[in-house]
Amino acid sequence: MIFFQKMRGRGQSPPRVSLVEVCWSWIGSFIGTAAVALMHLTKTLHPPGGATALIAVIGGESVYRVISMS
Numbered sequence: 001m002i003f004f005q006k007m008r009g010r011g012q013s014p015p016r017v018s019l020v021e022v023c024w025s026w027i028g029s030f031i032g033t034a035a036v037a038l039m040h041l042t043k044t045l046h047p048p049g050g051a052t053a054l055i056a057v058i059g060g061e062s063v064y065r066v067i068s069m070s
Contacts, residue, residue, distance in 0.1 A: 039045070
């Protein structure tokens with residue numbers, strides 16, 4: 001019952017943010033989504049995903065030994 005009483009929201013809400021902050025947040029998320037869209041269009045990899053495969057290919061046997069030891 002205490003769990004549902006907490007949902008009533010008797011506490012204090014966080015302070016409002018300015019319209020400028022909301023606009024910058026929207027612009028940032030739009031650019032991030034657009035970047036994920038431009039990677040789909042160009043069929044490129046996100047850098048960490050490509051780097052993981054590259055390390056495994058370049059490192060060869062030495063990388064395999066380090067991974068199998070941990």
